[in-house]
Amino acid sequence: MSVQVSYKKQSLIFVLGLLIFLSAVEIIFRSYDYFEPNCRFIESDVYAEISFDLKRDICIGNDKVVWNNSPLYLIPDQHFKTINVNSDGFRGDELQNNPDYRIFIIGGSTIFGAGSTSDSTTISGYLQEKISTQFPKYNIEIINAGIPKAYSFTESNLIKNKLLEYNPDLLIIYDGWNDLINDYEHYQDSGDYKLMDQIIRLIRQGDYVTPTLLLKWYFNYQHDNINIISFNPSNIEQKVSLWSDAWLDICNLQSEYDFKTVIMIQPIVGTGNKFLSPEEQQYFLHYDHESKNRYYQLYADALPKLNSICTATYDLRNVFDSFSETIFYDSGHVGDFGNEIIAEKIYEKIIPIIIKDIPN
Structure with missing residues (x-):
């Protein structure tokens, strides 16, 4: 009897000791995480003039935002210090009831605004500001329909299954990068199709810091010890063709649903003739953009075919040609300054369409 009691006491002491140890580790790691937030991108020169607290808030928001995988859509009603997802599942303010003109801008994390300091400094946020200033007498609404991980398959499904219900007047498609890097075999799989990616996302969204930091150290080790991540041009x-066909399918719906479509190829590091900063040169080499950008040209080559059916198509790969400062903080994401430049270019392209559509 005494042996059994002793065994139970030992087990209880072991469990309590383990809990105390794990709690101590968690406290230490939380302290570390406060001074070293779990986002590599905030070390970029893009964020050199931003306060530490704001960097941390950006990092937390990007880690915590949640989306459904299949079909791919943002979970509604999410609110962080730098990111707000409204009740319809779009980043930004609540939608208006009866706008005079409604524009959706569709894309992946670059349109969503990964790394933006606020909802208003995303591409759609800057575009809304410019449009509202140009047309003060009209209620023109710009809706951010960007979703991390989105590409042509998930974006076209989002349009057909959700966005058309909102009676859009204009759809702006801004993509290319995610289609370029996604696997051909998994084209019809939404979001995080790899089990490991789903597990990582769940860990990052949890409140327990220890496994998140361990993941950070692991991926930083990988990043620092692999010179070049070679691009695989298979298929x-x-x-x-899948990318092009997805947008031809959407553009063929224009007459039936009374909307217009503009397709835009997005810039990634090394496209166009931008003078790359030392930081951007590192991304160019590390992510094998010499190969990647050569094959990216094929997407631009497909634009004339789309232009015959869609309202308009534009190649924005050279949008940063006149800028020498660091704009990219990785292979294709940009900060607020880059977002504003892109918004200005999109504004220039769509203004003639809006002027023609709205009443005089």
Whole structure:
């Protein structure tokens, strides 16, 4: 009897000791995480003039935002210090009831605004500001329909299954990068199709800091010890065809649903003739953009075919040509300054369409 009691006491002491140890580790790691937030991108020169607290808030928001995988859509009603997802599942303010003109801008994390300091400094946020200033007498609404991980398959499904219900007047498609890097075999799989990616996302969204930091150290080790992440061009022609066909399918719906469509190829590091900063040169080499950008040209080559059916198509790969400062904080994401430049270019392209559509 005494042996059994002793065994139970030992087990209880062991469990209590383990809990105390794990709690101590968690406290230490939380302290570390406060001074070293779990986002590599905030070390970029893009964020050199931003306060530490704001960097941390950006990092937390990007880690915590949640989306459904299949079909891919943002979970509504999420609110963080730098990110707000409204009740309809779009980043930004609540939608208006009866706008005079409604524009959706559709894309992946670059449109969503990964790394933006606020909802208003995303591409759609800057575009809304410019449009509202130009047309003060009209209620023109710009809606951010960007979702991290989105590409042509998930974006076209989002349009057909959700966005058309909101009676859009204009759809702006801003993508290319995610289609370029996604696997051909998984084209019809939404979001995080790899089990490991789903597990990582769940860990980052949890409140327990220890496993998140361990993941950070692991991926930083990988990043620092792999000189070049080679681009795999397998099935690139088929991938371009799938991308093109997805947007032809959407553009063929224009007459039936009374909307217009503009397709835009987004810039990634090394496209166009931008003078790359030392930081951007590192991304260019590390992510094998010499190969990647060569095959990216095939997406631009497909634009004339789309232009015959869609309202308009534009190649924005050279949008940063006149800027020498660091704009990219990785292979394709940009900060507020880059977002504003892109918004200005989109504004220039769509103004003639809006002027023609709205009443005089």
